[in-house]
Amino acid sequence: MKVNTFLFLAILGLCQITQAQDDKYQWLEEVDGVKSLEFVNAQNKITFEELSKEKDYQSMFNNALEIYNSSERIEYPSISGKYVYNFWKDKDHERGIWRRCLLTQYINKNITWETLLDIDELSKKDNIKWVYSGATGLYPSYDRFLIMLSKGGGDAVITKEFDVNTKQFIENGFFIDEAKASATYLDENTLLVSSDFGEGTMTTSGYPKQVKLWKRGTLLKDAQLIFDGQSSDVGSWGIVLRDGAQSYTLIIQGTTFFSNNSYIWINNKLIKLDLPTDSNIKTILNNQLIVELKSDWTVNTITYKAGTLLSLDFKKIINNEKEIQVILVPDEFSSISEVSSTKNKLLINLLTNVTGQLYIYSFANGKWVNQKVKAPDFGTISIAATDELSDQYFFEFENFTTPTTIYNADANNNTFKAYKSLPAYFDANKYQIKQFKAKSKDGTMVPYFLVSAKNIKNDGNNPTLIYAYGGFEVSSNPFYSATFGISWLEKGGVFVLANIRGGGEFGPKWHLDGIKEKRQNVFDDLYSVSEDLITKKITSSKHLGVMGGSNGGLLVGVAFVQRPDLYNAVVCEVPLLDMHRYNKLLAGASWMDEYGNPDIPEEWNYIKKYSPYQNLKTNVKYPEVLFTTSTRDDRVSPGHARKMVAKMNDMGYKTYYYENTEGGHGGSSTNEQKAKENALIFSYLLMKLQ
Numbered sequence: 257m258k259v260n261t262f263l264f265l266a267i268l269g270l271c272q273i274t275q276a277q278d279d280k281y282q283w284l285e286e287v288d289g290v291k292s293l294e295f296v297n298a299q300n301k302i303t304f305e306e307l308s309k310e311k312d313y314q315s316m317f318n319n320a321l322e323i324y325n326s327s328e329r330i331e332y333p334s335i336s337g338k339y340v341y342n343f344w345k346d347k348d349h350e351r352g353i354w355r356r357c358l359l360t361q362y363i364n365k366n367i368t369w370e371t372l373l374d375i376d377e378l379s380k381k382d383n384i385k386w387v388y389s390g391a392t393g394l395y396p397s398y399d400r401f402l403i404m405l406s407k408g409g410g411d412a413v414i415t416k417e418f419d420v421n422t423k424q425f426i427e428n429g430f431f432i433d434e435a436k437a438s439a440t441y442l443d444e445n446t447l448l449v450s451s452d453f454g455e456g457t458m459t460t461s462g463y464p465k466q467v468k469l470w471k472r473g474t475l476l477k478d479a480q481l482i483f484d485g486q487s488s489d490v491g492s493w494g495i496v497l498r499d500g501a502q503s504y505t506l507i508i509q510g511t512t513f514f515s516n517n518s519y520i521w522i523n524n525k526l527i528k529l530d531l532p533t534d535s536n537i538k539t540i541l542n543n544q545l546i547v548e549l550k551s552d553w554t555v556n557t558i559t560y561k562a563g564t565l566l567s568l569d570f571k572k573i574i575n576n577e578k579e580i581q582v583i584l585v586p587d588e589f590s591s592i593s594e595v596s597s598t599k600n601k602l603l604i605n606l607l608t609n610v611t612g613q614l615y616i617y618s619f620a621n622g623k624w625v626n627q628k629v630k631a632p633d634f635g636t637i638s639i640a641a642t643d644e645l646s647d648q649y650f651f652e653f654e655n656f657t658t659p660t661t662i663y664n665a666d667a668n669n670n671t672f673k674a675y676k677s678l679p680a681y682f683d684a685n686k687y688q689i690k691q692f693k694a695k696s697k698d699g700t701m702v703p704y705f706l707v708s709a710k711n712i713k714n715d716g717n718n719p720t721l722i723y724a725y726g727g728f729e730v731s732s733n734p735f736y737s738a739t740f741g742i743s744w745l746e747k748g749g750v751f752v753l754a755n756i757r758g759g760g761e762f763g764p765k766w767h768l769d770g771i772k773e774k775r776q777n778v779f780d781d782l783y784s785v786s787e788d789l790i791t792k793k794i795t796s797s798k799h800l801g802v803m804g805g806s807n808g809g810l811l812v813g814v815a816f817v818q819r820p821d822l823y824n825a826v827v828c829e830v831p832l833l834d835m836h837r838y839n840k841l842l843a844g845a846s847w848m849d850e851y852g853n854p855d856i857p858e859e860w861n862y863i864k865k866y867s868p869y870q871n872l873k874t875n876v877k878y879p880e881v882l883f884t885t886s887t888r889d890d891r892v893s894p895g896h897a898r899k900m901v902a903k904m905n906d907m908g909y910k911t912y913y914y915e916n917t918e919g920g921h922g923g924s925s926t927n928e929q930k931a932k933e934n935a936l937i938f939s940y941l942l943m944k945l946q
Contacts, residue, residue: 409920463491612637801825
């Protein structure tokens with residue numbers, strides 16, 4: 257029987273309209289609606305009045321603000337040419353200053369900072385609450401930069417050209433109006449731009465689908481179109497790859513969140529690179545294109561396994577030839593965390609059993625050889641900065657009880673020395689770090705870190721907080737947090753970091769075992785860790801809390817709905833909660849590769865089983881959840897948290913709700929806002945779990 261497609265779509269649309277009408281809280285999705293903001297203000301007032309009365313609130317706020325504003329913080333470097341650039345906030349610079357010093361000064365710790373742009377002054381001048389969102393410079397002089405500024409901290413930015421010598425925005429210079437855009441210099445008079453160019457130029461996910469070459473002195477709308485993707489894509493972006501003095505224009509067409517097509521724009525034409533669509537291009541070095549595989553790839557009868565890092569001769573691949581060298585094949589307990597390059601060396605940060613190891617790779621005589629950097633062990637290593645003009649770089653190390661330390665290193669002779677460490681904000685000698693594994697429902701062993709007092713009593717009474725994420729192949733690594741130490745550990749709390757599936761701790765398979773129809777594995781992993789803590793008598797459900805943000809907000813939202821018996825406190829930050837409409841809100845459509853498409857009945861069948869908003873029931877003893885979000889979050893709609901709270905309140909459940917009026921997906925724009933949210937969260941946790 258021939259199906260009338262138009263009639264089918266009309267019926268489907270009618271069903272969706274009916275379902276939308278059944279959602280009586282949908283009006284809260286209107287971010288700046290008068291009625292919505294009245295709801296937000298009322299909920300904020302109730303929550304702040306109650307939690308700010310907790311006995312430790314003010315001291316935790318003061319301590320957090322002092323930490324965030326401390327002059328002893330690490331001044332992280334960003335190296336461009338002969339200068340180090342740094343963005344800095346403190347009590348005198350609430351919104352921050354962008355500044356620089358000579359690289360030689362920075363290395364020798366004889367720093368004289370030169371302020372280039374004061375965001376507080378700019379905000380006052382423009383009467384706009386600007387948030388600095390980054391800068392990209394003109395190679396090789398770096399006398400001009402494209403400055404990105406956000407109104408309130410969202411992902412959408414305006415882009416303005418800035419002269420670092422005059423410390424002024426360039427009159428009639430490059431300017432891109434507010435959009436989820438990206439831009440980079442090809443040369444002094446040409447930009448590679450992805451932006452909202454007008455009707456039909458954005459994807460359903462809210463990102464650009466076009467890439468253009470824009471010449472100085474012309475209108476942006478008249479820029480040369482070099483790539484046009486599909487509306488159903490996540491988005492398309494232009495990137496400049498530099499291999500020494502040679503530069504290449506790379507176009508990435510994100511067809512889904514985890515798949516892409518890669519093109520090189522050369523001699524005024526596009527060349528599509530014959531690479532797996534789920535692979536990731538990392539960098540280019542000595543004519544070797546560095547690529548990480550996410551699935552098996554067979555080339556000329558040789559199969560390269562998922563998770564492998566390999567290189568391809570760049571000049572050959574653009575001529576559709578493949579000369580491949582294997583750089584690294586992680587084992588089942590490892591994954592590649594970071595890949596960076598200096599002038600001549602490749603830096604690879606390998607995660608093994610969720611702890612970092614750093615390697616230097618050199619390409620010589622057609623082969624890759626490596627040396628291990630004897631960095632500190634049992635913690636997290638991160639590349640802080642690299643120098644494209646030398647083999648000098650900076651890396652940092654931290655774990656739960658070791659203050660973050662940044663190291664100045666030389667990849668050429670494999671040496672490093674400590675450059676600066678954070679102060680020890682709390683006495684780490686009183687605490688221990690242990691790593692355990694819990695058996696999930698399907699038998700998978702799930703690792704987790706436990707940080708506790710050395711003299712902990714396993715009597716089931718310890719206030720315990722689990723933090724987890726479990727999505728998008730993002731690993732949850734050990735970290736040092738002064739505020740967690742002071743506000744939680746020193747108050748007698750136990751902290752747990754759960755390395756559940758959906759993350760990237762053990763490579764692509766660890767992630768793939770937690771997506772779409774396998775999503776329940778992620779939740780079951782969290783429950784297995786929770787139950788293991790109770791079995792070990794570290795805590796009990798009365799004293800157990802869980803915390804997560806964004807995808808982790810979805811995780812903990814599901815957790816308290818599916819297993820209200822397990823938790824007495826839930827901190828649900830910038831969450832997804834209405835999984836029936838998530839793909840229609842802001843950037844939600846870009847995540848269907850992770851969760852599935854709720855508009856496809858077969859996929860909604862597994863999503864609806866866990867979607868927190870749809871699975872709320874009456875007469876259940878739910879914990880009194882604290883939801884936090886931001887009005888200016890243009891990635892995950894604040895409508896998720898608002899609707900959940902309104903629905904729960906109407907069902908008779910007590911909730912706590914705090915929505916910062918700016919801050920974007922990160923939640924806060926200033927140190928004071930960050931300190932306030934920190935104090936509210938830990939006041940809530942101490943109130944519920946002690």
